[in-house]
Amino acid sequence: xxxxxxxxxxxxxxxxxxxMTQQALADACGVTRQTIIALEAGRYAPxxxxxxxxxxxxxxGVEEVFRWETQ
Amino acid sequence: MTGHPGRTIxxxxxxxxxxxxxxxxxxxxxxxxxxxxxxxxMVLLVASAWGALxxxxxxxxxxxEHAISPGEWRARIGFxxxxxxxxxxxxxxxxxAGPGAVDSADARAVARNLVMLGIAWAVLGQxxxxxxxxxxxxxxxxxxIARQAGHWGHGVLVIGLIGLAVTLGFSPAHxxxxxxxxxxxxxxxxxxxxxxxxxxxxxxxxxxRDRR
Numbered sequence: 001x002x003x004x005x006x007x008x009x010x011x012x013x014x015x016x017x018x019x020m021t022q023q024a025l026a027d028a029c030g031v032t033r034q035t036i037i038a039l040e041a042g043r044y045a046p047x048x049x050x051x052x053x054x055x056x057x058x059x060x061g062v063e064e065v066f067r068w069e070t071q
Numbered sequence: 072m073t074g075h076p077g078r079t080i081x082x083x084x085x086x087x088x089x090x091x092x093x094x095x096x097x098x099x100x101x102x103x104x105x106x107x108x109x110x111x112x113m114v115l116l117v118a119s120a121w122g123a124l125x126x127x128x129x130x131x132x133x134x135x136e137h138a139i140s141p142g143e144w145r146a147r148i149g150f151x152x153x154x155x156x157x158x159x160x161x162x163x164x165x166x167x168a169g170p171g172a173v174d175s176a177d178a179r180a181v182a183r184n185l186v187m188l189g190i191a192w193a194v195l196g197q198x199x200x201x202x203x204x205x206x207x208x209x210x211x212x213x214x215x216i217a218r219q220a221g222h223w224g225h226g227v228l229v230i231g232l233i234g235l236a237v238t239l240g241f242s243p244a245h246x247x248x249x250x251x252x253x254x255x256x257x258x259x260x261x262x263x264x265x266x267x268x269x270x271x272x273x274x275x276x277x278x279x280r281d282r283r
Contacts, residue, residue, distance in 0.1 A: 031210035034140035038212060038281050047211050
Protein backbone atom coordinates (compact mmCIF):
# COMPACT_ATOMS: atom_id res chain seq x y z
CA UNK A 1 0.00 0.00 0.00
CA UNK A 2 3.04 2.27 0.08
CA UNK A 3 5.27 4.05 -2.43
CA UNK A 4 2.81 5.03 -5.15
CA UNK A 5 4.14 7.04 -8.14
CA UNK A 6 0.82 8.93 -8.35
CA UNK A 7 1.14 12.39 -6.73
CA UNK A 8 -1.84 14.63 -6.03
CA UNK A 9 -2.85 18.16 -5.10
CA UNK A 10 -5.76 17.26 -2.83
CA UNK A 11 -4.46 19.26 0.12
CA UNK A 12 -3.96 22.39 -2.00
CA UNK A 13 -7.41 22.04 -3.58
CA UNK A 14 -9.01 21.63 -0.16
CA UNK A 15 -7.27 24.78 1.07
CA UNK A 16 -8.38 26.73 -2.00
CA UNK A 17 -11.97 25.71 -1.32
CA UNK A 18 -12.20 27.43 2.02
CA UNK A 19 -10.30 24.92 4.14
CA MET A 20 -12.58 22.05 3.21
CA THR A 21 -12.05 19.40 5.88
CA GLN A 22 -10.77 15.91 5.14
CA GLN A 23 -13.99 14.52 6.60
CA ALA A 24 -16.12 16.70 4.32
CA LEU A 25 -14.17 15.52 1.27
CA ALA A 26 -14.37 11.91 2.46
CA ASP A 27 -18.16 12.16 2.90
CA ALA A 28 -18.53 13.75 -0.53
CA CYS A 29 -16.52 10.94 -2.14
CA GLY A 30 -17.97 8.05 -0.13
CA VAL A 31 -14.73 7.00 1.55
CA THR A 32 -13.33 7.09 5.09
CA ARG A 33 -11.30 10.03 6.31
CA GLN A 34 -8.32 7.71 6.73
CA THR A 35 -8.31 7.09 2.98
CA ILE A 36 -8.10 10.84 2.32
CA ILE A 37 -5.23 11.03 4.83
CA ALA A 38 -3.44 8.17 3.04
CA LEU A 39 -4.03 9.80 -0.35
CA GLU A 40 -2.69 13.18 0.75
CA ALA A 41 0.39 11.50 2.22
CA GLY A 42 1.00 9.69 -1.08
CA ARG A 43 0.65 6.27 0.53
CA TYR A 44 -2.33 5.10 -1.48
CA ALA A 45 -3.12 5.17 -5.20
CA PRO A 46 -6.88 5.54 -5.73
CA UNK A 47 -8.96 3.57 -8.19
CA UNK A 48 -9.99 5.36 -11.37
CA UNK A 49 -13.52 5.71 -9.99
CA UNK A 50 -12.35 7.36 -6.77
CA UNK A 51 -10.00 9.64 -8.71
CA UNK A 52 -12.98 10.84 -10.78
CA UNK A 53 -15.13 11.27 -7.65
CA UNK A 54 -12.48 13.46 -6.02
CA UNK A 55 -11.98 15.51 -9.16
CA UNK A 56 -15.75 16.03 -9.55
CA UNK A 57 -16.03 17.10 -5.91
CA UNK A 58 -13.49 19.84 -6.61
CA UNK A 59 -15.09 20.62 -9.97
CA UNK A 60 -11.90 20.03 -11.93
CA GLY A 61 -10.47 17.40 -14.26
CA VAL A 62 -8.67 14.30 -12.96
CA GLU A 63 -5.34 15.48 -14.38
CA GLU A 64 -5.60 18.64 -12.28
CA VAL A 65 -5.75 16.56 -9.11
CA PHE A 66 -3.50 13.62 -9.93
CA ARG A 67 -0.29 13.35 -11.88
CA TRP A 68 2.26 10.65 -12.61
CA GLU A 69 5.47 11.47 -10.84
CA THR A 70 8.62 9.95 -12.33
CA GLN A 71 11.53 9.35 -10.00
CA MET B 72 -5.05 7.82 22.67
CA THR B 73 -2.82 9.63 25.13
CA GLY B 74 -3.26 12.42 27.58
CA HIS B 75 -6.51 12.01 29.52
CA PRO B 76 -5.68 10.40 32.89
CA GLY B 77 -9.10 8.71 33.19
CA ARG B 78 -8.64 7.00 29.86
CA THR B 79 -5.08 5.96 30.72
CA ILE B 80 -6.36 4.32 33.92
CA UNK B 81 -9.19 2.73 31.93
CA UNK B 82 -6.75 1.35 29.37
CA UNK B 83 -4.56 -0.24 32.04
CA UNK B 84 -7.71 -1.51 33.78
CA UNK B 85 -8.91 -3.23 30.60
CA UNK B 86 -5.46 -4.78 30.07
CA UNK B 87 -5.42 -5.99 33.68
CA UNK B 88 -8.89 -7.55 33.39
CA UNK B 89 -7.96 -9.15 30.04
CA UNK B 90 -4.78 -10.59 31.58
CA UNK B 91 -6.70 -11.94 34.56
CA UNK B 92 -9.31 -13.41 32.19
CA UNK B 93 -6.66 -15.22 30.17
CA UNK B 94 -5.06 -16.56 33.34
CA UNK B 95 -8.42 -17.86 34.57
CA UNK B 96 -9.08 -19.49 31.19
CA UNK B 97 -5.67 -21.15 31.15
CA UNK B 98 -5.87 -22.27 34.78
CA UNK B 99 -8.92 -24.40 33.98
CA UNK B 100 -9.91 -27.30 36.19
CA UNK B 101 -6.42 -27.66 37.66
CA UNK B 102 -6.82 -24.46 39.56
CA UNK B 103 -5.60 -24.00 43.07
CA UNK B 104 -8.96 -22.45 43.90
CA UNK B 105 -10.69 -25.82 43.73
CA UNK B 106 -13.15 -24.99 40.95
CA UNK B 107 -13.06 -24.45 37.18
CA UNK B 108 -12.69 -20.72 36.61
CA UNK B 109 -12.92 -21.09 32.80
CA UNK B 110 -16.45 -19.61 32.44
CA UNK B 111 -15.51 -16.71 34.72
CA UNK B 112 -12.42 -16.08 32.58
CA MET B 113 -14.54 -16.10 29.45
CA VAL B 114 -16.98 -13.58 30.94
CA LEU B 115 -14.07 -11.32 31.96
CA LEU B 116 -12.50 -11.62 28.51
CA VAL B 117 -15.75 -10.52 26.87
CA ALA B 118 -16.08 -7.74 29.45
CA SER B 119 -12.56 -6.50 28.66
CA ALA B 120 -13.38 -6.52 24.94
CA TRP B 121 -16.48 -4.41 25.68
CA GLY B 122 -14.31 -2.14 27.83
CA ALA B 123 -11.87 -1.70 24.96
CA LEU B 124 -14.78 -0.82 22.67
CA UNK B 125 -16.05 1.72 25.21
CA UNK B 126 -12.59 3.35 25.37
CA UNK B 127 -12.43 3.49 21.57
CA UNK B 128 -15.77 5.28 21.53
CA UNK B 129 -14.67 7.88 24.07
CA UNK B 130 -11.22 8.46 22.61
CA UNK B 131 -12.81 9.11 19.21
CA UNK B 132 -15.38 11.52 20.64
CA UNK B 133 -13.19 13.47 23.01
CA UNK B 134 -9.94 13.78 21.12
CA UNK B 135 -11.23 14.08 17.60
CA GLU B 136 -8.98 11.06 17.15
CA HIS B 137 -9.96 9.69 13.78
CA ALA B 138 -6.54 8.63 12.60
CA ILE B 139 -7.56 5.04 13.22
CA SER B 140 -10.28 3.76 10.91
CA PRO B 141 -13.15 1.43 11.89
CA GLY B 142 -11.46 -1.35 9.93
CA GLU B 143 -8.25 -0.97 11.92
CA TRP B 144 -10.11 -1.03 15.24
CA ARG B 145 -11.90 -4.19 14.16
CA ALA B 146 -8.57 -5.77 13.18
CA ARG B 147 -6.88 -4.80 16.46
CA ILE B 148 -9.67 -6.03 18.74
CA GLY B 149 -10.17 -9.09 16.53
CA PHE B 150 -6.48 -9.95 16.78
CA UNK B 151 -6.49 -9.64 20.59
CA UNK B 152 -9.68 -11.70 20.84
CA UNK B 153 -8.44 -14.42 18.49
CA UNK B 154 -5.01 -14.50 20.19
CA UNK B 155 -6.77 -15.18 23.49
CA UNK B 156 -8.92 -17.92 21.93
CA UNK B 157 -5.92 -19.59 20.22
CA UNK B 158 -3.82 -19.43 23.40
CA UNK B 159 -6.70 -20.97 25.37
CA UNK B 160 -7.18 -23.71 22.77
CA UNK B 161 -3.47 -24.57 22.61
CA UNK B 162 -3.18 -24.61 26.42
CA UNK B 163 -6.07 -27.11 26.60
CA UNK B 164 -5.19 -29.20 23.54
CA UNK B 165 -4.00 -32.13 25.67
CA UNK B 166 -7.60 -32.59 26.87
CA UNK B 167 -8.59 -33.58 23.32
CA ALA B 168 -5.98 -36.34 23.09
CA GLY B 169 -6.38 -39.88 24.37
CA PRO B 170 -9.02 -42.57 23.94
CA GLY B 171 -11.60 -41.14 26.36
CA ALA B 172 -11.36 -37.56 25.17
CA VAL B 173 -14.68 -37.61 23.27
CA ASP B 174 -16.58 -38.24 26.49
CA SER B 175 -14.38 -36.02 28.65
CA ALA B 176 -16.32 -33.35 30.56
CA ASP B 177 -13.22 -31.12 30.60
CA ALA B 178 -12.85 -31.30 26.81
CA ARG B 179 -16.56 -30.51 26.38
CA ALA B 180 -16.18 -27.51 28.73
CA VAL B 181 -13.28 -26.17 26.63
CA ALA B 182 -15.26 -26.66 23.40
CA ARG B 183 -18.28 -24.93 24.98
CA ASN B 184 -16.12 -21.98 26.10
CA LEU B 185 -14.66 -21.65 22.60
CA VAL B 186 -18.12 -21.67 21.03
CA MET B 187 -19.26 -19.04 23.55
CA LEU B 188 -16.20 -16.94 22.68
CA GLY B 189 -17.17 -17.19 19.02
CA ILE B 190 -20.73 -16.06 19.79
CA ALA B 191 -19.43 -13.22 21.97
CA TRP B 192 -17.15 -12.12 19.13
CA ALA B 193 -20.08 -12.09 16.69
CA VAL B 194 -22.14 -9.96 19.10
CA LEU B 195 -19.18 -7.65 19.70
CA GLY B 196 -18.74 -7.28 15.94
CA GLN B 197 -22.35 -6.12 15.64
CA UNK B 198 -21.86 -3.66 18.51
CA UNK B 199 -18.75 -2.28 16.80
CA UNK B 200 -20.65 -1.85 13.55
CA UNK B 201 -23.42 0.07 15.34
CA UNK B 202 -20.80 2.29 17.02
CA UNK B 203 -19.88 3.67 13.56
CA UNK B 204 -23.45 3.67 12.30
CA UNK B 205 -24.14 6.55 9.95
CA UNK B 206 -20.48 6.84 8.99
CA UNK B 207 -18.70 5.20 6.10
CA UNK B 208 -17.10 2.11 7.63
CA UNK B 209 -15.40 0.62 4.61
CA UNK B 210 -14.14 1.79 1.25
CA UNK B 211 -11.86 0.58 -1.55
CA UNK B 212 -8.71 1.00 0.57
CA UNK B 213 -10.18 -1.17 3.34
CA UNK B 214 -11.16 -3.80 0.78
CA UNK B 215 -7.65 -3.74 -0.70
CA ILE B 216 -6.12 -4.20 2.76
CA ALA B 217 -8.58 -7.02 3.49
CA ARG B 218 -7.64 -8.69 0.19
CA GLN B 219 -3.91 -8.53 0.92
CA ALA B 220 -4.35 -9.65 4.53
CA GLY B 221 -6.57 -12.49 3.31
CA HIS B 222 -3.60 -13.87 1.36
CA TRP B 223 -1.63 -14.19 4.62
CA GLY B 224 -4.51 -15.94 6.38
CA HIS B 225 -4.98 -18.24 3.40
CA GLY B 226 -1.25 -19.00 3.34
CA VAL B 227 -1.21 -20.03 7.00
CA LEU B 228 -4.29 -22.19 6.43
CA VAL B 229 -2.69 -23.95 3.44
CA ILE B 230 0.65 -24.47 5.25
CA GLY B 231 -1.16 -25.87 8.29
CA LEU B 232 -3.27 -28.25 6.22
CA ILE B 233 -0.28 -29.43 4.15
CA GLY B 234 1.73 -29.93 7.36
CA LEU B 235 -1.07 -32.02 8.84
CA ALA B 236 -1.57 -34.00 5.63
CA VAL B 237 2.16 -34.73 5.28
CA THR B 238 2.40 -35.78 8.94
CA LEU B 239 -0.54 -38.15 8.57
CA GLY B 240 0.43 -39.42 5.14
CA PHE B 241 4.13 -40.08 5.64
CA SER B 242 4.44 -41.05 9.30
CA PRO B 243 4.58 -44.77 10.17
CA ALA B 244 1.39 -46.02 11.86
CA HIS B 245 3.04 -46.68 15.22
CA UNK B 246 4.01 -42.99 15.43
CA UNK B 247 0.43 -41.85 14.87
CA UNK B 248 -1.01 -43.29 18.06
CA UNK B 249 -1.86 -39.79 19.19
CA UNK B 250 -3.87 -39.00 16.06
CA UNK B 251 -7.40 -39.88 17.15
CA UNK B 252 -10.24 -38.60 14.96
CA UNK B 253 -11.32 -36.29 17.79
CA UNK B 254 -7.87 -34.71 18.15
CA UNK B 255 -7.51 -34.36 14.36
CA UNK B 256 -10.87 -32.58 14.18
CA UNK B 257 -9.68 -30.16 16.85
CA UNK B 258 -6.32 -29.66 15.10
CA UNK B 259 -8.20 -28.69 11.92
CA UNK B 260 -10.20 -26.12 13.92
CA UNK B 261 -6.93 -24.83 15.39
CA UNK B 262 -5.42 -24.41 11.91
CA UNK B 263 -8.53 -22.45 10.89
CA UNK B 264 -8.19 -20.22 13.96
CA UNK B 265 -4.48 -19.66 13.24
CA UNK B 266 -5.43 -18.57 9.72
CA UNK B 267 -7.90 -16.02 11.12
CA UNK B 268 -5.35 -14.85 13.69
CA UNK B 269 -2.76 -14.27 10.96
CA UNK B 270 -5.34 -12.45 8.83
CA UNK B 271 -6.24 -10.09 11.70
CA UNK B 272 -2.55 -9.49 12.43
CA UNK B 273 -1.75 -8.76 8.78
CA UNK B 274 -4.75 -6.39 8.53
CA UNK B 275 -3.61 -4.46 11.61
CA UNK B 276 -0.03 -4.26 10.27
CA UNK B 277 -1.17 -3.03 6.83
CA UNK B 278 -3.27 -0.27 8.45
CA UNK B 279 -0.39 0.66 10.75
CA ARG B 280 2.05 0.87 7.81
CA ASP B 281 -0.42 3.08 5.97
CA ARG B 282 -0.55 5.53 8.87
CA ARG B 283 3.22 5.81 9.48
